[in-house]
Amino acid sequence: MSGHSNYQPTTRFGKWLHERLPIMELVQAQGMDFPTPRNLNYWWTFGGILATMLVVQILTGVVLAMHYTPHIDMAFNSVEHIMRDVNYGWLIRYMHANGASMFFIAVYIHIFRGMYYGSYKAPREVLWMIGVVIYLIMMATAFMGYVLPWGQMSFWGAKVITNLFSAIPFVGDYITTWLWGGFSIDNPTLNRFFSLHYLMPFVLAAAVGLHIWALHVPGNNNPTGISVKSAQDTLPFHPYYTMKDLFAIVAFLVFYMAWVFYSPNYLGHAINYEPANPLVTPAHIVPEWYYLPFYAILRAIPDKLGGVIAMFASILILFFLPWLDRSPLRSFKYRPLSRFFFWVFVVVCVILGFAGSGLPDNYFLSHHAAPAEGFHFTYKVVGQLATFWYFFHFLVIVPLVSKIERTEPAPASISEAVLAKAHDHAA
Amino acid sequence: MRNIFIIASVAFAALTGAAQAEGVLPAKDISFSFEGPMGTFDRGQLQRGYKVYKEVCANCHAMNLVSFRNLSDKGGPEFTPEQVKALAATFTVKDGPNEAGEMFERPGLPTDRFPSPFANDEAAKSANGGALPPDLSLITKARPGWYGTINQFFNGIGGPQYVYSVLTGYEEPDEEMAKLQPPGKSLNHYFSAGPWIGMPAPLSDDVVTYDDGTKATVDQMARDVSAFMAWTAEPKMEERKHLGFMTLLYLAVFTLMLYLVKKKIWHGVPH
Numbered sequence: 213m214s215g216h217s218n219y220q221p222t223t224r225f226g227k228w229l230h231e232r233l234p235i236m237e238l239v240q241a242q243g244m245d246f247p248t249p250r251n252l253n254y255w256w257t258f259g260g261i262l263a264t265m266l267v268v269q270i271l272t273g274v275v276l277a278m279h280y281t282p283h284i285d286m287a288f289n290s291v292e293h294i295m296r297d298v299n300y301g302w303l304i305r306y307m308h309a310n311g312a313s314m315f316f317i318a319v320y321i322h323i324f325r326g327m328y329y330g331s332y333k334a335p336r337e338v339l340w341m342i343g344v345v346i347y348l349i350m351m352a353t354a355f356m357g358y359v360l361p362w363g364q365m366s367f368w369g370a371k372v373i374t375n376l377f378s379a380i381p382f383v384g385d386y387i388t389t390w391l392w393g394g395f396s397i398d399n400p401t402l403n404r405f406f407s408l409h410y411l412m413p414f415v416l417a418a419a420v421g422l423h424i425w426a427l428h429v430p431g432n433n434n435p436t437g438i439s440v441k442s443a444q445d446t447l448p449f450h451p452y453y454t455m456k457d458l459f460a461i462v463a464f465l466v467f468y469m470a471w472v473f474y475s476p477n478y479l480g481h482a483i484n485y486e487p488a489n490p491l492v493t494p495a496h497i498v499p500e501w502y503y504l505p506f507y508a509i510l511r512a513i514p515d516k517l518g519g520v521i522a523m524f525a526s527i528l529i530l531f532f533l534p535w536l537d538r539s540p541l542r543s544f545k546y547r548p549l550s551r552f553f554f555w556v557f558v559v560v561c562v563i564l565g566f567a568g569s570g571l572p573d574n575y576f577l578s579h580h581a582a583p584a585e586g587f588h589f590t591y592k593v594v595g596q597l598a599t600f601w602y603f604f605h606f607l608v609i610v611p612l613v614s615k616i617e618r619t620e621p622a623p624a625s626i627s628e629a630v631l632a633k634a635h636d637h638a639a
Numbered sequence: 640m641r642n643i644f645i646i647a648s649v650a651f652a653a654l655t656g657a658a659q660a661e662g663v664l665p666a667k668d669i670s671f672s673f674e675g676p677m678g679t680f681d682r683g684q685l686q687r688g689y690k691v692y693k694e695v696c697a698n699c700h701a702m703n704l705v706s707f708r709n710l711s712d713k714g715g716p717e718f719t720p721e722q723v724k725a726l727a728a729t730f731t732v733k734d735g736p737n738e739a740g741e742m743f744e745r746p747g748l749p750t751d752r753f754p755s756p757f758a759n760d761e762a763a764k765s766a767n768g769g770a771l772p773p774d775l776s777l778i779t780k781a782r783p784g785w786y787g788t789i790n791q792f793f794n795g796i797g798g799p800q801y802v803y804s805v806l807t808g809y810e811e812p813d814e815e816m817a818k819l820q821p822p823g824k825s826l827n828h829y830f831s832a833g834p835w836i837g838m839p840a841p842l843s844d845d846v847v848t849y850d851d852g853t854k855a856t857v858d859q860m861a862r863d864v865s866a867f868m869a870w871t872a873e874p875k876m877e878e879r880k881h882l883g884f885m886t887l888l889y890l891a892v893f894t895l896m897l898y899l900v901k902k903k904i905w906h907g908v909p910h
Contacts (some may be wrong), residue, residue, distance in 0.1 A: 473879055
């Protein structure tokens with residue numbers, strides 16, 4: 213871990229500490245001297261943005277937990293107590309609720325960036341797979357957090373999602389009962405969700421530690437996808453990338469704070485400002501926006517178990533991406549066909565998001581029901597078509613295109629690419 | 640090209656928003672003083688709205704997240720603390736147990752929550768033909784007046800407009816509709832679970848007398864009480880917008896400075 217510096221302690225205390233715990237050497241080697249490709253663009257700043265969001269979520273979450281009551285009779289009112297009576301409680305809660313959405317926006321950009329530049333390919337497969345694990349932990353954490361305010365959508369969302377496990381053959385009902393801590397969603401469920409929602413971010417932080425470790429072994433990928441060949445290709449992480457990341461993080465905070473202060477409830481559901489009522493089912497149960505594509509995949513399969521399998525498969529398939537892509541080149545910058553299908557895939561994911569947002573039998577993007585007879589472009593049908601494409605992309609397009617596409621000439625090294633760009637600039 | 644077409648049609652559909660459930664109309668888009676990034680509440684309007692709430696709505700609806708003391712909070716109706724004391728004292732509140740172990744009644748204090756009209760939900764239902772009058776504390780955040788991803792982004796969810804539209808949206812059913820009318824229900828195309836609503840039209844001209852001399856038309860009272868409920872749902876709105884302005888200003892300047900530092904550091908470094 214510390215091969216990139218010639219750290220020499222200069223003070224007496226420094227020497228004393230170094231012989232006992234060489235932590236300053238680690239900081240200098242990994243946090244300052246670390247050789248980083250000189251051509252990283254702003255899409256690479258989302259790693260730092262994500263780390264910042266994790267810290268923001270943990271800090272605001274710890275404060276919220278000081279004022280929140282995990283009991284079905286008091287949870288809703290304790291959240292309103294935070295909004296009304298706790299000093300700046302409204303700010304902390306809006307930061308936490310919108311922070312979750314910002315976390316997901318950043319993670320989606322981060323994942324798509326990894327896909328576009330082939331960052332999942334050798335030697336970064338483990339780095340990529342740890343990333344998928346982090347994403348899974350994020351989803352579980354956010355889901356349990358959304359249940360805590362115990363509003364109508366909290367309750368019914370929890371009901372729909374936990375009910376998915378009942379689709380498992382033979383043991384499904386036992387598993388749901390075990391998850392709920394009873395025969396319905398009740399106080400034990402809320403209590404354990406609170407406990408786990410507090411625990412998971414720390415598991416997440418540990419996984420992030422592994423993610424960074426796995427990043428620092430092969431080093432960063434870069435927009436050309438060409439491996440670092442010489443010292444000329446790199447710059448020390450500090451001050452070049454510390455400052456670039458810091459600028460991007462603060463710019464992202466502007467975006468984040470605009471939501472918090474001027475549209476704090478837009479990304480949530482109005483009906484969650486109504487206390488949970490197990491006797492009144494909302495007209496339309498939908499998850500938070502960041503789950504909508506997966507919700508669409510779940511609903512696309514007519515069979516419940518099939519839907520659950522498809523939904524989990526849609527994320528698990530990401531684990532195999534490093535081996536599905538068989539191209540000798542990483543970056544899609546020099547892979548025109550892959551690039552085209554990448555953007556199709558992005559659009560399909562957005563369509564899946566919309567497909568998950570409406571009532572299945574309504575016309576797509578409309579509030580009007582389609583007739584039961586005949587073929588219509590309903591939310592369900594569009595969801596099915598997009599689901600098909602989602603899996604087709606990974607299972608057919610990626611392996612096939614990466615094998616047959618005619619790549620464009622890639623530069624011999626990062627410095628060559630950088631110099632060519634600088635030359636273009638001058639000319 | 641096809642992708643662009645899809646994106647355009649997605650954007651268009653989200654923009655137009657489309658209708659709500661069958662037989663339910665989107666809320667009337669009236670404007671309020673508290674809209675937009677700089678909007679603030681109109682104190683006079685909130686004070687009038689409180690009067691409408693207290694004399695009309697509170698007969699059936701609870702509002703149990705709001706205390707009398709909130710009425711003098713900054714950014715709200717801003718009654719004086721003396722006024723709040725006097726207002727609270729007009730109510731009788733059950734308290735206890737005292738040293739003898741008995742419950743007793745006393746005049747309301749500013750620290751008391753708004754008293755609920757019914758002892759429990761069952762009593763409320765039984766007095767209202769089986770329909771539970773919802774708690775109104777958060778109603779303007781819980782009920783969208785209209786839908787549409789892009790529409791709501793620019794215009795908000797229209798919660799206060801929803802309340803206004805329901806209060807002013809009562810109709811006499813025509814002959815055709817009258818045949819469908821369930822007993823004890825009224826016709827209101829703005830009610831979210833409509834068109835039949837359990838609440839009879841609550842407002843009529845001059846049902847309250849405003850202290851500031853404003854004429855108490857149904858339209859005026861509906862506007863005032865909707866604004867009041869916008870405040871009860873989001874009592875820290877003014878503080879939020881003010882702090883938001885300062886925060887964004889600070890962050891914008893900070894971002895610019897960091898950009899210049901970054902530019903300086905990277906100057907002359909090919910990348």
